[in-house]
Amino acid sequence: MRRMSASFGSRVQNEDIWRVVSIETLAAQWQSDLQFLVKVTRDSDRKHVHQLQAAGLGNVEWMDACDTEIGDVVVTTPHRSQAAVLYRPSDLHHGLQLTNRCNSNCLMCSQPPTPQADDWMVREAVEVIRHMGSSPPVLGLTGGEPLLLGEGLREVLDHVHECHPSTRVEILSNGRLLANAPLCKAVVDGLQTPTTWLVPLYGHVDFLHDFVVQAHGAFEQTLAGLLNLQQHRQPIQLRIVLIKPVLDVLPELCTFIGRNLPFVKEVALMACEPIGFALANRELCEVDLADWQGTLEQAARQLKRHSVPFLFMNTPLCALPTDLHGHAHRSISDWKNVYTPVCEPCQLKPDCAGFFAWHERGWKPAKTIPITREEYTA
Template identity: 30%
Template structure:
């Protein structure tokens, strides 16, 4: 792949159709020829075509193979950098698109799949531009993520205001460690924006400060997150707790469930999640990994305890064959395709269509107990 006239990057909605000139500025045209390509945010040529000097202001990615762009669809939003690297930042057919605000974070979780990076301001620019390109009538869900998306307060609140103004009917999902909400004033500012369909998903990995702070790598995090939960509750926000299961905390799942019930009865949802073995989790594999099959009993007790107390609880990213049979009712399939993959030996499983599958990003780091369930169970 080669590039021409890309100073930093280009971003736009994919189109395979030639648009009228004055409608082109927000589109990235995919074409076989370099003729009539002025005015687009960018152009992707399927092969190494001659690019007239007259068009030297049009950003172009060229000499790209047909099979490299087979996945691109009309109205997908694509980002292309100065080196020709590209990624789809918004999949028009996906139910779970995410806007990445930053790769910086005020925690350093031992099992984080996305290693920390220095903040790059372009992520926020790209997020805002992406929102400007979306059709509010076709946008059902927007996920806001990082790093820690609340780190840069003004930009965070500005994006929420955009969501309120343009996407008032969309479900907004915020993935956060919750520490920023320990500030009552910040929580109040966010609440005053008035997002009615905001779900705040907060990571909490233990019922004790020492263990949680050890897992997230920053002392004092537990206290801040707990304070944040109560501040959010004062404004009646919908809150989900996410507990990533590892060798460090699996023994406390039952006490964790009791802790949530006693202290946070206002929670909208509680999610127990299998660990994705990539990023820091892969670096800390020997310390963190425990086969999900080996903690199935502890998990069963935790979810059943919460369910008996009428709290909404689910299990994610753990295949059926690794769970107790009476935990299956709490198992949920992810709406992210890369979390719903299967091993070869799963092909003959009678429950494959109901199973959540595995992380593709975990590669070969999978449970040794994964096996097909060949016939219905009574």
């Protein structure tokens, strides 16, 4: 989330959701049931806003924040003179967080859960969806664990379809609560929003997966949830975060997936994000993927053997064997994606995922090695 200094007109009194517009585009976008912040660059813009207010427009106010972009959806914090961008049309990746609560405690969780009730986050997400002036191709919904919302998750999905029918949703969920067949049906039965479920699996036997997610019985619940999703013909991407306990069994896990879960749409192999619980469990989470290239190649062979598509996420190209570069995606969210000075001469930088912005406080997934096109094609 991008936070920035901002000043507002007097009608911005609370933490609330607004769409950022220019004075020139306000008339074309105005709706009575939305709120609009006019990004002002000169005194005449403020004067124009005051004239509109005097004419009876109660849902328009001015904002001075140079780092915002037209089309942003922001939440205002006037007592701190701040605005936070919750949606930016120009970003490559778009996502909304629905809850901080979770029923797992994964060793490498980048967003450690909190137990407090946070129903306000769902209301905020719905308001963001309503205020989005453009429809992104894909919108991610994350937590915490979104399924803890129960049928509230379906409410969010239905709002996406109502406001943005062309948008496909990706839900990041541990899948455990989908073992409850009635809940699974309530969430997905008759669902019109195109939806893909992103579900982690960290071992091919129960004690391995349960250890990584720190929840007894999670393996069996997740598998039951996956089978219920398949029964409802829901697309599934399995996610595997590459920490040491998982890398130790990665080829066996990929074999298990190919033999027992051949219906999954794809498998995402992901470098660990160096933040949150990963910092507290550094001895298990900090790995140099360059040291595991043989393991990654074995895992890839097993997935290919069983015709299961796969991709690498959050993984710089210099961490991967050359023959796996074609499976690497630029997947780190725009606002937390950076490159190191060593990356500058690398000729593959435009195609590379780079690093998380906080890698200097944590670690890089591999030593940074610039690559030339000559090396790449040799």
